[in-house]
Amino acid sequence: AQSVAQPEDQVNVAEGNPLTVKCTYSVSGNPYLFWYVQYPNRGLQFLLKYITGDNLVKGSYGFEAEFNKSQTSFHLKKPSALVSDSALYFCAVRDSIKAAGNKLTFGGGTRVLVKP
């Protein structure tokens, strides 16, 4: 079984400061990892993914994430947060084994509030 943990329900950060949203995962095979962002009353927008290769993945809107296999983590980061980054962020994982299909398991979500 696969699972995702986002240990923080909410992260508060001042505009211009670095933003980190934490995610740890559990999967039986090699993980495919994803970050999505959700704005109020909207669906999820894809930010970035880790499939293989470089552990540091760069995505949309200046976000990046670092895959750490030993710590089974995939934390989302942005060097300088904007007020417009305030939203709900979801980490998701699935097994890389094709037979497992592409069904995602989501974390509980972390609400980010960036204050001016």
Place this chain on the structure above:
Amino acid sequence: GAVVSQHPSRVICKSGTSVKIECRSLDFQATTMFWYRQFPKQSLMLMATSNEGSKATYEQGVEKDKFLINHASLTLSTLTVTSAHPEDSSFYICSASGYWDQPQHFGDGTRLSIL
């Protein structure tokens, strides 16, 4: 690219009504589509997975006769909530995926309110 359109965005209807929600992949062929339900301030709960031309696979606890899913083409899946009741009120979101190693792309969701 990878745009998923979901309609309607909001539905308000009386108890007992059946409601159909459409999910379309506009610029890619979606071999697999997913239907989720999201309660306020909670994560997404997967309801079912549908592959084009096949019967949907429902998650445990989801009534397949209540939530009818059709995936008749590579660009369209529909979810019909039959005889909806107030407890079915929720935010329903679809997603679509092309090749198995590609990310899911999400529609903007449908806010369903049953009076």
